Every structure is written in C-alpha cells, then in structure tokens.
Amino acid sequence: MRRAITITVLSTLAGLAQADNTNTFNCSNFLTFNGNQAQARDLLGTSKETLSWNWFNCLNQLAPNGLDRVWETMKPSDQVYLADGAKPTPYGTPFTPPEDVTKQAAKIAGMNLKRAFHNLNATQQVDGLTLEMGGAVPASQRGKPVRFQLLMSESTFDYIVDQGVYNMNGQDALTSDLNFPSTSWEVKAGWLWIGEDATYQAQLEKDGYYIAQAYYQNKDGTYEVGYAALTALHVINKLVTGWVWTTFENVNNHLYTVTNDIPSQPMTNSTGPTPAAVPVNTQFQGWYGNLSRYELIGTQLETSPKLLANSQLESAFQTQSSCFACHGTAAYSKNDGYFNFAQGGDAGQGGIVYPTEPVPASEFKGYNKLDYVWSLKRAQWQRP
Numbered sequence: 001m002r003r004a005i006t007i008t009v010l011s012t013l014a015g016l017a018q019a020d021n022t023n024t025f026n027c028s029n030f031l032t033f034n035g036n037q038a039q040a041r042d043l044l045g046t047s048k049e050t051l052s053w054n055w056f057n058c059l060n061q062l063a064p065n066g067l068d069r070v071w072e073t074m075k076p077s078d079q080v081y082l083a084d085g086a087k088p089t090p091y092g093t094p095f096t097p098p099e100d101v102t103k104q105a106a107k108i109a110g111m112n113l114k115r116a117f118h119n120l121n122a123t124q125q126v127d128g129l130t131l132e133m134g135g136a137v138p139a140s141q142r143g144k145p146v147r148f149q150l151l152m153s154e155s156t157f158d159y160i161v162d163q164g165v166y167n168m169n170g171q172d173a174l175t176s177d178l179n180f181p182s183t184s185w186e187v188k189a190g191w192l193w194i195g196e197d198a199t200y201q202a203q204l205e206k207d208g209y210y211i212a213q214a215y216y217q218n219k220d221g222t223y224e225v226g227y228a229a230l231t232a233l234h235v236i237n238k239l240v241t242g243w244v245w246t247t248f249e250n251v252n253n254h255l256y257t258v259t260n261d262i263p264s265q266p267m268t269n270s271t272g273p274t275p276a277a278v279p280v281n282t283q284f285q286g287w288y289g290n291l292s293r294y295e296l297i298g299t300q301l302e303t304s305p306k307l308l309a310n311s312q313l314e315s316a317f318q319t320q321s322s323c324f325a326c327h328g329t330a331a332y333s334k335n336d337g338y339f340n341f342a343q344g345g346d347a348g349q350g351g352i353v354y355p356t357e358p359v360p361a362s363e364f365k366g367y368n369k370l371d372y373v374w375s376l377k378r379a380q381w382q383r384p
C-alpha cells in the first residue's frame with residue numbers, strides 16, 4: 001500500500017513536470033529562423049525575452065560533433081581577421097591549435113583533443129580596461145583579468161569574405177555601407193581562467209558554470225593551456241535591421257569578479273535582469289538544468305531598454321552601455337579610420353561618454369557604416 005502511494009505520487013509529479021515542460025521551440029534550424037523569419041519576428045514581438053532564451057538554449061545544445069555546444073563551433077574572430085590579412089579558410093574548416101597547446105593538453109587530465117580549444121587572448125574591454133577576478137577565486141587567480149572571445153556564424157563569415165572586408169585593404173576600398181544578411185549571428189563570450197586547478201573547477205561546476213578547454217599566449221610567446229568557466233554570453237542576430245541584442249550571465253559572477261574600486265567590491269549588473277526577463281529566467285532555468293545558473297539580463301531592440309550591459313563584458317561602463325547605440329557607430333572612413341564612439345564629457349570635464357542614443361547620420365559624412373559589426377576593427381592590413 002505504502003509503495004502504491006509512493007508510485008502514485010511520483011507519477012503525478014512526473015505528470016506535472018511533463019505538463020510544465022511544454023516548450024515546443026524547434027532548435028533544428030534556428031540559426032536560419034527555421035526558414036520563417038516572419039514567424040520569428042512575431043515571436044520577437046510577443047516576448048523578446050522568451051525568444052532570446054530559446055536561442056540561448058539552442059546555442060547550448062550539443063553540436064553535431066557530439067562534443068561541443070553549438071555556439072562553440074562557430075568561427076572565432078582570430079580565424080577570420082588573420083594577422084597577415086590573408087583570406088581565411090572556409091567556414092567549418094577543422095582548426096588545430098598551436099602544437100605547443102596540443103602537447104600541453106595531452107598531459108592535462110580529462111582533456112579531449114577533439115573538443116574545441118578556445119583561444120582566450122582578449123582581456124581589454126571596449127573602454128580599454130580589464131575586469132579583475134577576485135572574491136572566491138584561488139590566490140593564484142586574484143587580480144588577473146577575465147578573458148573573452150568573439151565568434152560568428154556562417155552567414156556572417158561568408159558575407160565578410162564575399163565583401164573582402166576580412167582585411168583593412170578591403171575595408172579601405174569600401175564605397176558603400178555594409179549590409180549583413182538577416183541570418184547573421186555573433187557571439188561574445190566571457191571566461192574565468194581555471195587552468196588545472198581541479199578543486200576550483202569543481203567549485204565552479206557546482207555554481208553552475210559551463211567548463212571548456214582553452215588557451216592563451218603569454219607575452220613571451222609561450223602558451224597557457226587549461227580549463228575555463230563561461231561567465232557571460234552576448235548573443236546578437238540580424239532578425240531585424242537594427243539587430244537583436246541579448247546578453248546572458250551566470251548568477252554567481254559576483255562571487256568571482258570585482259570592481260576596480262579601492263577596496264574592490266563584488267562586480268554586479270546594474271542594468272538587469274529587466275522586469276520582463278525575470279519570469280522568463282525562472283521558467284527556462286526550471287526547464288534546462290544545465291543552464292539553470294545562467295540568466296538573461298535583457299533583450300534590447302533599438303533603444304529599448306535604454307541601457308543594457310553584461311557585468312563581465314561592459315563591467316565599468318554599464319551606466320553608459322547601449323548595445324544598439326554604440327554598435328550603431330561602427331563605421332570606417334578612408335581619411336579618419338574607425339569612428340570614435342568615445343565622446344568627450346560635457347562641460348569640458350574630460351570624462352569619456354559613450355552614446356546611449358543613436359548618433360545622427362550627419363556625423364558619418366565620409367564614413368561607410370559597418371552594419372553594427374565592431375569586430376571588423378580587428379582586421380589587419382594584408383602583408384605579402
């Protein structure tokens with residue numbers, strides 16, 4: 001009898017869980033909006049936060065290789081904007097990290113040479129500053145910078161190659177504005193460096209961080225190889241002409257990253273989660289256990305909401321962070337180079353101000369607009 005009741009209770013609970021788990025969003029061709037952009041725009045209009053979470057979940061499904069998450073198999077910017085300005089290899093070309101990296105990786109417990117190795121060279125944020133690790137991080141990591149990388153989808157990449165703008169020569173030769181296809185996606189990911197500290201790694205796993213294999217190059221040319229924990233993910237696509245701006249981060253980031261105040265304080269997000277994101281976070285965190293410690297901070301369409309930032313990627317300038325307004329200044333001029341979005345502070349106070357409203361078209365005389373894609377700044381001149 002006792003057993004029978006238990007089974008009834010269990011199956012009722014299972015039934016409830018099932019009834020609640022009614023997400024019918026189809027991930028199979030989400031990068032091309034399942035061939036139906038009109039429908040995707042409808043969903044965007046109904047709840048942009050729900051659609052953002054569905055995209056985030058789809059991007060975090062296993063890729064066809066069965067080892068990496070979908071977004072990890074996108075093309076990283078360092079394989080697009082090559083140091084010598086050469087034409088990059090086609091999308092999907094297998095990439096082998098430097099030999100020094102694979103050699104070190106072969107000796108590290110649990111590393112799989114078939115899985116992605118993320119090149120985490122970047123530490124300097126848009127404002128020229130870094131975000132420091134602190135708080136609950138091991139002493140060896142304290143004060144060291146959070147690392148990040150940029151990745152792009154096939155449509156984005158193919159357009160950059162077709163337009164020849166993967167190097168400066170191509171951007172300098174532009175005679176009109178760029179206009180990426182509507183199936184373009186881009187990602188910016190923030191990471192805590194773990195290295196080979198298994199105890200620290202276990203702690204971060206417990207706090208719901210996704211762990212990946214990574215490396216970066218030291219100033220002396222040698223490589224660090226180890227594990228890294230995903231703190232942040234910007235996800236954008238061009239479903240609408242002004243792009244859709246979404247950003248996610250781990251709810252525990254304040255435990256591991258600090259402000260540059262003296263004394264430093266836990267780094268927090270001052271722009272969200274937005275009121276609209278809060279209930280959607282609860283719903284999706286319940287559905288997807290592997291993502292349950294990540295939250296959507298918000299989804300920005302044009303200037304709504306006015307400010308949006310990730311505590312890990314726009315750390316110190318969150319109060320002036322508008323994805324749409326700042327990326328809207330992405331432009332290049334033959335005479336003046338890239339458009340400078342850092343404007344002088346008002347009344348000559350010398351502070352730096354970033355745009356939070358669209359910069360008027362009249363300011364872009366002589367520039368070609370780069371369709372919000374600031375990563376193009378990473379392009380190099382072609383060297384023979």
Ligand code: HEC
Pocket residue numbers: 122126150151186187188234235236245246247308309310314320321322323324326327341354355372373374375376377378
């Ligand atoms: C003040 C300007 C500014 C703000 C605000 C800003 N970005 Fe960026 N963003 C940049 C620059 C510059 C780069 C190129 C960085 C690099 O090369 O390391 C970039 C890179 C990116 C990339 C990589 C692809 C690309 O277009 O270059 C994504 C994705 C991105 N940002 C999304 C966002 C989102 C989402 C927000 C808001 C939550 C945001 N950005 C806020 C300036 C900004």
